[in-house]
Amino acid sequence: MATTAPLTTSLPRSERRQRGWHRAISPLVLLLAWQLASTTGLLPVETLAPPTAVFDALWTMVADGRLADAVGISVQRVLAGFALGASVGILLAVLAGLSRAGENAIDPPMQMLRTLPHFGLLPLFVLWFGIDETPKIALIALGVAFPLYVNTVGGIRGVDPKFLDTARVLGLSAAERLRQVILPSALPSILIGLRLSLGVAWLSLIVAEQINTTSGIGYLVSDAASFGRTDEMVGGLLIYGLLGLATDALVRSIERKALQWRLG
Amino acid sequence: MATRLIPPPTATVRGVRRSFGGTPVLDDLHLDLVPGELVALLGRSGSGKSTLLRLLAGLDRPDAGQVTVPGTVSVAFQEPRLFPWRRVGRNVELALREGTRTERRDRARSALAEVGLTEKASVWPVTLSGGQAQRASLARALVREPELLLLDEPFSALDALTRIEMHALVLDVWARHRPAVLLVTHDVDEALTLADRVIVLDQGRIALDIAVRSARPRDLHSPDLVEHRERLLAQLGVELPGRVTA
Numbered sequence: 155m156a157t158t159a160p161l162t163t164s165l166p167r168s169e170r171r172q173r174g175w176h177r178a179i180s181p182l183v184l185l186l187a188w189q190l191a192s193t194t195g196l197l198p199v200e201t202l203a204p205p206t207a208v209f210d211a212l213w214t215m216v217a218d219g220r221l222a223d224a225v226g227i228s229v230q231r232v233l234a235g236f237a238l239g240a241s242v243g244i245l246l247a248v249l250a251g252l253s254r255a256g257e258n259a260i261d262p263p264m265q266m267l268r269t270l271p272h273f274g275l276l277p278l279f280v281l282w283f284g285i286d287e288t289p290k291i292a293l294i295a296l297g298v299a300f301p302l303y304v305n306t307v308g309g310i311r312g313v314d315p316k317f318l319d320t321a322r323v324l325g326l327s328a329a330e331r332l333r334q335v336i337l338p339s340a341l342p343s344i345l346i347g348l349r350l351s352l353g354v355a356w357l358s359l360i361v362a363e364q365i366n367t368t369s370g371i372g373y374l375v376s377d378a379a380s381f382g383r384t385d386e387m388v389g390g391l392l393i394y395g396l397l398g399l400a401t402d403a404l405v406r407s408i409e410r411k412a413l414q415w416r417l418g
Numbered sequence: 419m420a421t422r423l424i425p426p427p428t429a430t431v432r433g434v435r436r437s438f439g440g441t442p443v444l445d446d447l448h449l450d451l452v453p454g455e456l457v458a459l460l461g462r463s464g465s466g467k468s469t470l471l472r473l474l475a476g477l478d479r480p481d482a483g484q485v486t487v488p489g490t491v492s493v494a495f496q497e498p499r500l501f502p503w504r505r506v507g508r509n510v511e512l513a514l515r516e517g518t519r520t521e522r523r524d525r526a527r528s529a530l531a532e533v534g535l536t537e538k539a540s541v542w543p544v545t546l547s548g549g550q551a552q553r554a555s556l557a558r559a560l561v562r563e564p565e566l567l568l569l570d571e572p573f574s575a576l577d578a579l580t581r582i583e584m585h586a587l588v589l590d591v592w593a594r595h596r597p598a599v600l601l602v603t604h605d606v607d608e609a610l611t612l613a614d615r616v617i618v619l620d621q622g623r624i625a626l627d628i629a630v631r632s633a634r635p636r637d638l639h640s641p642d643l644v645e646h647r648e649r650l651l652a653q654l655g656v657e658l659p660g661r662v663t664a
Contacts (some may be wrong), residue, residue, distance in 0.1 A: 316499055323475050323493045324513050324558075334512060338503035415503045418545035 203385035208392065220374065225393060228359060228370040231287065232397075235294025236355050242295070243302035243351070244344070250303075251310030251340075252332070264303055272296045273361050280365065290362035291343035297358040298351040305347025309340025342413060349405045356398040428453045429474060429491075429566050434483035435622075443469045445622035447483070451566065454596040458609035462618035462654060467602045468612055469617065471570050474600065478534040488566050492597075496571040497550035500543040500558070506530070507539030510558045526559060529561035530554065549580035553587065560591055567597040567598035573608065585611055589634060606650050610643050611636055618653045626653045 185205055191197040192204030199207070216222040250260040272293065279289035313336050321331045337344075363372020371390050378386035427450040436444040443466045451457060461467045472478040473485050475493045492513070500509045510526035517525070530539055533553040543551060552572060559567060569588070573581045589612060592599055603609055609616045610630060618626040628646055636643060651658065 316495070316497070317501060319477055320493075320495070320499045320501075322477060323491070325515055326512065330512075334504065337502060339503070341503070415542045415544065418542045 156409040171235045195400065199381055199384060201384065203383075203388060207385040208388045211383070211390070212389040213234075215374070215386065215389065221393070223369045224374045224390075225397070228363065228372070229397070231290050231362070231370065232294060232355050232359050234287075235291040235358065236298050236352070236385065238291065239295035239298030239355075240302055240348075240351065242308050243299035243347075246299075247303045247306030247310065248332070251307045252336075261307070264300070268304065272300075272358070276361065276365065285366040289365070290359070293362045294355050294358040301350035301354060302344070302347040305343045305350070306340060309343030310336055312343065313339045342409075342416075345405060345409050345412070348408075349402060352401045352405060356394060356401070360394055420609045425453045427451055428488050429475070429600075430484070430486045431470070432484040432486075434473065434480040434485060436466075436473065436478070436480050438536075442622050444473075444480070445644060446624055449624065451598045451600060451616070453565070455615060455662070456592055456599040456601065456613050457615045457617060458603055458613035459617050459619060460602045460603060460606060460609055460650060460654065462604070465619045466622045467619055468570065471568055471600070471602050474566070475568055477552055488564075490562050490564045490570065491566045492562055492564035493568045493570065494552075494555045494572045495561040496574060498543075498548075498555035498588075500546075500551055500554055502543050504543075505540050506535065506543055506546065506554050509543065509554065510539075510561050510612075513561050525561055526557075529557040531588060532560065532594075533557045549576055549584065552576060552584065556584075556587070556591070564597050567592075567599045569599060569601045571602055571604065574604070581608075584652065588612065606647055606654070607638055610638060610646055616646070616650060618650060620653070626650065651664075 155257040188197070189204050189206065192199065192202070192207075197204075203211070212221065215224075229345075246260050246264065249256040250264070251257070276293060279292050283292060299397070317335050317339060318331070321335045326334060358374065359370075363370050364376070367373040367376065371393055372399065375387050375390035378384075378390065429449075429451040431447055431449040434444050434447045435442060443464075446472065447466075449470075459467055459470070469478065471493075472597070473480055474487055475491060476487070500506065504512065505565065507526050507530065510529055511522045514522040514525060516522075527536070528537055530536055533556055535550060535553055535557065537544065538550065538554065543554070546554060552575075556572070559569075573584050578586060578647060585608065588599075588601075601609070601612060613630055616626075616628045616630060617624055620626075626649065628649065630643070630646060632640065638644075638647070
């Protein structure tokens, strides 16, 4: 199971800021070296465009609206695939987590399917769903469902039985028990699943957009590739990265708000 | 305390047997709890105290015999068991099944006021001290106005001073609401300070049942309480090296 960064680091703020500053040096040096290698001709532009050219290309794509279109379509794909995969993953996890029968029925096939590398299913998806939006969304949904399923089931099974006893003596109904005790208790682990699954969602998007795409960031990149435009290609990859960072930051801020009770 | 003939019992345990893995923990146990009576249940570890409490709380079923409890039973556990993800006020509200949201909130607030935690309704449980959390747990148990209040060693994890305050608080709320109380404890002095009746559980049966008639607040050094104490300790199998002078 992959891990994620802790909620908060234990370092004091000033020290953290100082360390942050120190840690910025080596990436900047690498960026500078990349730029120098390009301007001195060591790194030909056909192999890799210099950072300045990448930013220029991005700027042009922003100005002519191509970037906004592409990002809009890619984000839509991720949202649709994520919504589908997350609903199925969490629903199955709740069913498997709450009853022995549900667990026996759902968990074995889920654990078996989980071991399949889901990118390997892409050709099959193309066969089933054609080459338009459906296989892309299905691939993302499949990638999203498993990390959420596994972490949600783990969270539900990890609920302290003492809290379940307490819920019983308080007379909570099954629905209240789920809402007031089981889901809040499982939430930290569900949120870990959420972060992992969003990572997988972007990764699945990149893979899905390699196949016969006529729109989205993947199209931007493959179109640039056919013209040998390494600046636009790197620019597109950069956008993928930034979008991944943005959703990760979003989940982190949800974590900070939703798990406030841990710190008081 | 009035004679125990008139009121019908609040809770009854009739010939109850409960075993775990073939070992009987409770064996043909009989017990009546009378309305308004504060009963302390003593016993060594493994004597079946917690098993009896779980049966009365409806968390477990007997293998044989009958357990009858009133409509509203509340439990306060050894650890406060507040849900850490709900604010203190919401934790108390969760004990209430009836009424509008506002009514429940008001009742929760007044229950918290009763245990001296008025200003803690909107904080997270993690910010409470051990004693405050135990008081909040007591408020959650009391807010339903239970006919039977089960206290499972609720003071054992508290420091000595906080425990004294909690004793006074329990007597205070008990005097006001008069539920039947079953207090599970392993502290003989605590039992003698609080209870009308002290029961010793041994090998799944009631081995000793003493009525304590002294008025409260009690002086544990008074002759009759010293005598009770010696009987209880002897029943619990505590060997004292020589006489302890009072």
